Amino acid sequence: xxxxxxxxxxGQGKTSISWEVRWMNRDGSSSSRSFRSQKEAKAYAHHVExxxxxxxxxxxxxxxxxLWDRVVARRRARNQKNSTISVVAQAWDRIAxxxxxxxxxxxxxxxxxxxxxxxSRESVARKNLAVLRELHREAVLMGFDGLDxxxxxKVKIDPPRRKQFLDxxxxxELAKLLPLERDRNSVLVLAFTGMRVGELAALRVADWxxxxxxxxxxxxxxxxxxxAEISTTKTKNSERxxxxxxxxxxxxxNEAVDQEPDTFLWRSSQGKIWRAxxxxxxxxxxxxxxxIGFPNLRIHDLRHxxxxxxxxxGQADLPxxxxxxxxxxxxxxxxxxxxxxxxDYDDLARGLxxxxxxxxxxxxx
Numbered sequence: 023x024x025x026x027x028x029x030x031x032x033g034q035g036k037t038s039i040s041w042e043v044r045w046m047n048r049d050g051s052s053s054s055r056s057f058r059s060q061k062e063a064k065a066y067a068h069h070v071e072x073x074x075x076x077x078x079x080x081x082x083x084x085x086x087x088x089l090w091d092r093v094v095a096r097r098r099a100r101n102q103k104n105s106t107i108s109v110v111a112q113a114w115d116r117i118a119x120x121x122x123x124x125x126x127x128x129x130x131x132x133x134x135x136x137x138x139x140x141x142s143r144e145s146v147a148r149k150n151l152a153v154l155r156e157l158h159r160e161a162v163l164m165g166f167d168g169l170d171x172x173x174x175x176k177v178k179i180d181p182p183r184r185k186q187f188l189d190x191x192x193x194x195e196l197a198k199l200l201p202l203e204r205d206r207n208s209v210l211v212l213a214f215t216g217m218r219v220g221e222l223a224a225l226r227v228a229d230w231x232x233x234x235x236x237x238x239x240x241x242x243x244x245x246x247x248x249x250a251e252i253s254t255t256k257t258k259n260s261e262r263x264x265x266x267x268x269x270x271x272x273x274x275x276n277e278a279v280d281q282e283p284d285t286f287l288w289r290s291s292q293g294k295i296w297r298a299x300x301x302x303x304x305x306x307x308x309x310x311x312x313x314i315g316f317p318n319l320r321i322h323d324l325r326h327x328x329x330x331x332x333x334x335x336g337q338a339d340l341p342x343x344x345x346x347x348x349x350x351x352x353x354x355x356x357x358x359x360x361x362x363x364x365x366d367y368d369d370l371a372r373g374l375x376x377x378x379x380x381x382x383x384x385x386x387x
Contacts, residue, residue: 024043024044024045024066024067024070024071025043025044025045025067026041026042026043026060026063026064026067027041027042027044028040028041028042028060029041029042029056040056040057040058041056041057041058041059041060041062041063042054042055042056042057042063043055043056043057043063043066043067043070045067045070045071047077055165055167062162062163065163066162066163066165069163069164069165070165076164076165077165078165078166078167081127081161081164081165081166082126082127082128082166082167082168083126083127083128084126084127084161084164084166085123085124085125085126085127086117086118086122086123086127086130086157087118087123089127089157089160089161089164090114090118090157092160092164093153093156093157093160094107094111096160097110103244103251103253103254104244104246104251105244105245105246105251105253108244108246108247109149110149110152110153110156112149113146113149113150113152113153114153116142116146116150117138117150117153117154120138122134122135122138122154127161127166127168127171128166128168130171131169131171132169132170132171132172132173132174132175134171135151135154135171135172135175136174136175136176138150139151139175139176139177140178143180144177144178144179144180145180147177147178148177151172151175151177154171154172155172158170158171158172185323185326185358186316186318186319186320186323186326186327187323187326187327187329187330188213188314188316188319188323188324188327188330189327189330189331189334190214190331192314192316193209193210193213193214193324193327193331194210195314196209196310196311196314196316196319197209197210199306199309199310199313199314200305200306200307200310201305201306202291202305204290204291205291205301205305205306205307207273208222208288208296208301208305209324210269210270210273211270211273211274211288212321212324212325212328213324213327213328213331214266214267214269214270214328214331215237215264215266215270215328216264216325216328216329216332216346216347217237217239217264217325218242218256218260218322218325218348219298219321219322220242220243220244220256221239221241221242221243221255221260222288222296223242223243223250223286223288223295223296223297223298224241224242224243224252224286225237225239225241225286225287225288226241226283226284226285226286226287227277227278227281227282227283227284227285227286227287228283228284229287230274230278230287232271232274232275232278235265235266235267235268235271236263236264236265236266237263237264237266237274238263239255239260239261239262239263239264239348240255240261241253241254241255242254242255242256242260243295245297245299250295250297255348256348257348257349257350258350259345259348259349259350259351260348260350261348262345262346262348264346265346274287277289298321301321302321307321325347326358326359328347329343329347329358329359329362330359330362332346333359333362333363340352340355340356340363343355343359
């Protein structure tokens with residue numbers, strides 16, 4: 023049985039608090055360990071009382087694959103989506119190919135981790151480092167008392183990637199270059215609705231309101247191990263209603279003809295669930311992008327293009343754009359698309375010029 027005691031220390035005019043866990047070992051001896059927070063102390067006390075308890079000497083000899091299995095089990099216990107775990111698992115796969123897994127965790131240090139993180143571009147490095155931090159937290163919960171191997175590790179910042187926006191003319195040019203009508207329509211629907219590819223794949227016939235020309239985004243599709251998984255949208259705000267122009271409404275109406283309400287509205291040319299990976303590979307996407315002068319265009323850039331097209335139409339301010347894009351907050355919209363609203367500053371300046379000129383004229387008269 024483990025006990026937890028709050029301890030207070032005074033010194034140099036400051037008071038510090040720690041939480042001490044004490045327990046009896048199987049050989050009858052007693053041990054203790056202190057933690058900065060009560061939460062950490064409770065978690066460790068629970069671990070000590072469980073059948074999985076290992077003495078510190080054994081914990082120091084553990085290797086990262088053992089900790090990874092525990093991390094996955096903990097995530098599954100929290101009912102995390104398989105698609106979420108899959109993204110984390112990709113980072114683990116990269117770690118598993120490194121020399122970090124070949125030694126006991128007591129021999130891993132921050133310098134070694136820094137060298138490993140430096141091998142990847144920024145976005146990948148951040149994911150790798152996040153998993154290594156989670157592995158360290160798991161080790162601490164098991165009683166690991168060595169140094170934090172992620173402490174002080176920095177991720178190199180890549181040069182900012184310039185967003186690519188297509189205007190409506192370029193979108194039409196891109197679509198016309200794809201041989202199959204289904205693929206052409208895929209480009210048009212993504213570019214003129216702003217849906218994420220997973221949202222388009224998960225769209226059901228019942229989610230399309232033809233009379234009001236509205237798409238109800240309620241689910242998203244992800245692909246784990248080649249299998250489609252339909253689940254909730256990316257964030258709560260991603261559940262939204264999207265107004266659809268008449269040209270796109272006609273395309274969706276044709277897809278919905280004679281289909282059951284629960285059928286996927288947007289299917290592949292083979293009648294199966296639509297997959298962005300297959301579309302990119304077989305549609306002629308890369309060749310078409312090169313032909314219009316955007317060789318590095320991603321499918322997700324069609325979503326960025328939608329934001330730009332909507333903004334240029336003059337029909338959407340920032341709150342409206344944030345709502346139709348399904349962002350978690352307006353701050354996300356500002357971070358991504360704030361540059362599209364620079365013209366508002368010009369309008370503001372012109373408005374002040376007009377007001378000042380009017381007042382100056384009144385003063386002069």
